[in-house]
Amino acid sequence: MMDMPLPVVASARRPRQGMAHWLEAAAPYAVLAIAGAALPLLGNSYWGVIATRACVYWVLVSGLNLVVGFAGQIAIGWVALLTVGAYTTSVLAAGTVTPALSPYLTLAIAGVAGAVLGAIIGLPALRLRTFYFAMTTLGFATIATQIVLAWQGVTGGGVGVAGPVFPGPFSSQWGFYYFCLLLAAICTWMTANIAGSRFGRGLVAIRDAEVAAEASGVAKPALLMTVFLFSGAVAGIAGGLFASLQSYITPDAFTFDLSVLFFIAILIGGRGSILGPLLGTILLTILPELAAPLVAWSTFLYAALLLAIVLVAPGGIAELLDFRNRRPLAGGRAIIPRPELVANVLGHKTRSSPLSLQGLRLSFGGVRAIDGLDLEIRPGEVHGLIGPNGSGKTTTLNVISGYYSPQAGRVVLNGGTLPPRAPHLRARHRIARTFQTPRVVGAASVIQNVMIGGTVGGQGTFVESLFSLPRHRKDEAALHEEARAMLAVVGLEPLASVRADRLQHSELRFMEISRALMLRPAFLLLDEPAAGLSPDEIKRLGTLIVTISRQGTGVLLVEHHADLIFDICDHVTVLNLGKVLAAGTPTEIRSHRDVVDAYLGA
Ligand code: ADP
Ligand code: MG
Numbered sequence: 001m002m003d004m005p006l007p008v009v010a011s012a013r014r015p016r017q018g019m020a021h022w023l024e025a026a027a028p029y030a031v032l033a034i035a036g037a038a039l040p041l042l043g044n045s046y047w048g049v050i051a052t053r054a055c056v057y058w059v060l061v062s063g064l065n066l067v068v069g070f071a072g073q074i075a076i077g078w079v080a081l082l083t084v085g086a087y088t089t090s091v092l093a094a095g096t097v098t099p100a101l102s103p104y105l106t107l108a109i110a111g112v113a114g115a116v117l118g119a120i121i122g123l124p125a126l127r128l129r130t131f132y133f134a135m136t137t138l139g140f141a142t143i144a145t146q147i148v149l150a151w152q153g154v155t156g157g158g159v160g161v162a163g164p165v166f167p168g169p170f171s172s173q174w175g176f177y178y179f180c181l182l183l184a185a186i187c188t189w190m191t192a193n194i195a196g197s198r199f200g201r202g203l204v205a206i207r208d209a210e211v212a213a214e215a216s217g218v219a220k221p222a223l224l225m226t227v228f229l230f231s232g233a234v235a236g237i238a239g240g241l242f243a244s245l246q247s248y249i250t251p252d253a254f255t256f257d258l259s260v261l262f263f264i265a266i267l268i269g270g271r272g273s274i275l276g277p278l279l280g281t282i283l284l285t286i287l288p289e290l291a292a293p294l295v296a297w298s299t300f301l302y303a304a305l306l307l308a309i310v311l312v313a314p315g316g317i318a319e320l321l322d323f324r325n326r327r328p329l330a331g332g333r334a335i336i337p338r339p340e341l342v343a344n345v346l347g348h349k350t351r352s353s354p355l356s357l358q359g360l361r362l363s364f365g366g367v368r369a370i371d372g373l374d375l376e377i378r379p380g381e382v383h384g385l386i387g388p389n390g391s392g393k394t395t396t397l398n399v400i401s402g403y404y405s406p407q408a409g410r411v412v413l414n415g416g417t418l419p420p421r422a423p424h425l426r427a428r429h430r431i432a433r434t435f436q437t438p439r440v441v442g443a444a445s446v447i448q449n450v451m452i453g454g455t456v457g458g459q460g461t462f463v464e465s466l467f468s469l470p471r472h473r474k475d476e477a478a479l480h481e482e483a484r485a486m487l488a489v490v491g492l493e494p495l496a497s498v499r500a501d502r503l504q505h506s507e508l509r510f511m512e513i514s515r516a517l518m519l520r521p522a523f524l525l526l527d528e529p530a531a532g533l534s535p536d537e538i539k540r541l542g543t544l545i546v547t548i549s550r551q552g553t554g555v556l557l558v559e560h561h562a563d564l565i566f567d568i569c570d571h572v573t574v575l576n577l578g579k580v581l582a583a584g585t586p587t588e589i590r591s592h593r594d595v596v597d598a599y600l601g602a
Contacts, residue, residue, distance in 0.1 A: 021497075028275055028321075029188065036181050040174045048177055052245055054285040055180035060238035061262050061281045062187035062274075063231035068263060069271040070200060071227060072207030073125050074134040077141030079259035081232055084117055084144060085110040085239020086163070086249050087155055093164035097154055103164035103244070110236040118232015119225060126221050141259055148251045160250030163243035180241055187234055190466045192274045194230075197465035197472060198451070198458045198479065199223060204272050204441050205452045212439035215401055216515070217427025217456035226462045257299050261285075264302045268309045270318025272443050279317050315443070325499045335510050337491040337540050339547035345485045345517065346551040352414060352522040354378045355431070355554060359409035360399055362578075369395040371578035373409070377523055377554040382545060384565040384586075385558045387575030393558040394436055396575075397525045400556070401433050402426050427456045432516035433525035436558075438508040442501030446492060446511055449500050450483040453518030457482075486514040490544065505532045513544070523554045530561045542568045566590060 039051050060082060067075050089106040091097055101109075117140075124136045148155045155161060165171065170179040194200045202223050205213035214220065243249050265284050269277030287305075288298045313319045360373040370392040377383045385393050398404045400411055405420035412418070413429055432453070440449050457479070460471035487493040490510040495503065500511065509529050516524055526545070530538045538561060546568050549555045559565050565572060566586040574581040574595050582592045589595055 024324075032278070033185060036185075037178075040177065045173055048173055049245070050285060050289055052173075052177045052180050054282050055177070055184040056238050056241040056245055057262065057265070057285055058184045058278060058281045059180070059187050059241065060235045061265050061277055062184075062191045063234035064262055065266050065269075065274065065277045066191060066194060066200075066203060066227045067122070067231045069266045069269070069273065069277055070195070070203035070207065071224060072204075072271070073122075073224070074130055075121070075125075075137045076134050076263045077121070077137035077139070077259055078231075078235060078262050079254050079256070080121065080137070080141040080144040081114050081117055081235035082239040082242055082258070083141075083148060083251075083254045085114050085236035086243035086246075086254070087148060087161070087239075088113045088236065089164050089240035090161045090243045090249060091154055094162060096161075103166045103240075106164055107237055107240040110240040111233040112236070114236020114239065115229045115233035118228045118230075118235065121232070122224060122228030125224055125228070138259075141254075141256070145251050145254060156250075158250060160248055163245070163247050163249055164240065165247075166244060176244065180245075183237065183241070188274065188278060189468075193465055193468045193472070194462070195272075195274055196476065197460075198455050198475065199226070199462050199465055201441075201444070201448055201452050202455055203227065204444055207271070208441040208443065209439040211403065211423070212435065212512075212515075213452065214423040215426065215433050216453050216519075217424055218452070219424045230462075230466070257302075260299055260302055264306050268306055268316050270316025273316070273318030275321065276316050276318030322499075324497070325502065329495075329498065329502060333495075333504070333507070335491045335507060335537060335540070337510065337544045338489055339544050341485070341489045342544070342547045342551055345482070345489055346520055346548065346553065351379045351552050352430070352554070355400070355523050356412045357396070357400065357409065358412060360396070360406045360411070361408035362395060362399060362404055362406045368578045370399070370406075370575075373575075373578070373580060375573055375580075375583075377556050378570075379522065379554045380549055380552050381570040382549045382555045382557055382568050384569035384572040385556060385575065386560070386562070386565055386572060387581070391575040392578040393575060394527055395578075397433060397527055397556070397558065400426075400523075400525060401431060427519055430519050430522040431525070432519040432521035432523070434509070434512040434516055434527055434529055436527040436531070438505070438512050440500045440508055440511065442499065444500060445497050446500050446503065447480070447483050447487060447496040449511055450486055450515045450518060451479045453486075453515035454479045454482055456519070482518060483514075486517045487511075489517065490514045506534070506537055509533065510541075517548070521553050523556070524548065525556045525558075527558045528560060529557070530559055530564055538564055 060078065064075065064078050067073050088110040089103065092101045092106040092109060093103045094100065121137055121140050125133050128136065149157055166176060166179060170176050202213060202218040205218055206220050246253055261284050265280035266277045269280030284302060287301060309316055355377040357373055357375040360370050362370045373396060385396065387393055395404065399406050402418065402421060402423040402425065410417045418429065419425060458475040460469065460475045465472040484493060484496065487496055490513055492507060492510055492514065495507065503511065513529065530541055533541060542564050545555055545557065557569065569586055572586055572589045573583045574589060582589055582595045
């Protein structure tokens with residue numbers, strides 16, 4: 001899509017580097033797959049049971065990982081879904097209530113039941129945060145057990161029910177093991193696909209930088225619901241496998257310990273990783289077996305392990321294995337943006353009408369943050385917004401980008417009023433922004449962060465990403481290419497694969513700009529982009545901003561550096577206590593008496 005002149009070195013090196021990265025990422029999975037496939041050669045059925053159990057747990061944890069590790073939702077009662085899946089398969093396969101169904105069919109039904117329940121358990125996550133959501137998931141776990149106990153006619157109550165037996169090639173112990181291993185491998189593949197898709201990046205962005213995610217067009221409720229459905233489905237299937245492995249299930253089998261195991265496997269594995277939680281699950285399944293007396297202590301053991309990991313490596317196993325990010329970065333790095341590339345990445349687009357703010361008013365309690373503000377941002381121009389601290393600049397940006405709903409007035413674009421309190425819809429109007437304090441996903445690489453900005457450009461659905469279908473692959477290739485181009489524009493391309501939390505503050509500011517550019521913005525709102533930059537960097541930033549605006553983008557620049565404002569702005573609005581103190585060209589403002597008195601003179 002982008003035929004832009006990238007530096008020769010970078011483009012010549014990229015394909016091989018990509019292959020090496022891919023091999024590096026795939027190697028651990030290949031090792032696990034081979035070890036898993038060869039396990040029956042040991043001929044030890046005891047370890048066979050444990051390995052099967054690890055596979056079953058991983059089928060559940062792989063889905064939960066998207067909820068906990070990626071989206072950052074504290075879902076600790078996931079054993080409820082295992083319970084429902086186990087009883088659904090067992091009861092339907094036993095034929096006590098319905099005619100006996102094929103165990104494979106019951107497994108599929110358990111998946112559907114799990115998906116429905118997963119969505120129901122997930123619903124509170126859209127409103128409740130952290131602990132409160134955690135408590136509701138725990139509540140569901142308790143309810144599931146109580147229902148099973150009370151509904152004796154169907155579930156057998158405390159006496160229990162026999163688990164399904166899978167016929168055909170999967171009836172023997174090792175046959176069933178291979179069946180579970182296959183499903184575990186498929187789950188690994190599917191969740192890895194999601195992790196490497198705009199959905200996975202959106203989840204992590206919701207976790208670490210929610211406002212930036214929304215400004216990039218990530219619709220949190222829809223995305224979370226999709227993930228809860230998926231996570232519930234695989235947990236339901238895991239329940240069916242669990243029932244078969246246990247061969248007989250009673251409510252006692254679904255302990256709180258098990259729920260804790262699932263949750264902690266993800267934490268010690270590392271949030272936002274697939275391999276880490278996979279290893280975590282294997283570790284926690286094996287650990288109690290290594291010494292029989294430890295079984296009684298398993299919860300204590302998990303807690304101790306968690307504590308140790310948090311103290312030694314807060315990023316979990318994944319961080320311990322992340323060798324690439326331990327290589328030191330060059331010190332004293334200077335950012336050299338390349339404005340000459342801007343035309344290539346932003347060019348050829350239709351001009352928008354101006355973005356106009358009409359009579360905006362917004363108070364917080366007694367504070368009038370903005371008080372009757374009129375302002376027009378025109379395409380192709382840089383509009384400076386200055387004023388003392390607390391004069392309402394950031395609040396203005398927040399109203400434009402839909403975080404706050406103004407108490408009076410409106411934001412008009414192309415003849416329509418932009419809906420208040422809908423930040424995730426702004427990206428579709430190609431309104432992009434940066435933040436006064438950079439909002440980034442520290443644990444993701446620089447290029448992943450930038451790709452978040454291109455979320456709305458994707459065509460493929462969640463299911464297409466799950467199975468890595470052509471549209472998903474096309475989306476990813478295009479996003480990668482665009483993000484690289486945007487990084488080249490701001491001069492950060494050499495750091496593309498570095499974890500964002502290793503960057504300097506000034507680099508993060510430029511990274512946010514390249515993320516915003518992913519929208520090919522009609523309007524770009526910059527909140528103090530020069531804060532923390534050196535004088536040279538500020539100059540280069542100024543040139544970059546002007547070049548972007550000349551491509552037709554309307555820029556709203558909030559800034560404290562008066563030099564930058566007067567150098568590059570076409571219009572300047574001065575705010576004081578939420579009111580316009582003065583507006584005009586830089587020359588007019590510079591000589592405006594009130595402004596000099598109230599602001600510049602100080
Ligand atoms: P600026 O960006 O110009 O420094 P802000 O727009 O951040 O100023 O703030 C304007 C005023 O509104 C300040 O008095 C600030 O304390 C207040 N304010 C901003 N956001 C909130 C909020 N979420 N809740 C309460 N007061 C707020
Ligand atoms: Mg501010």
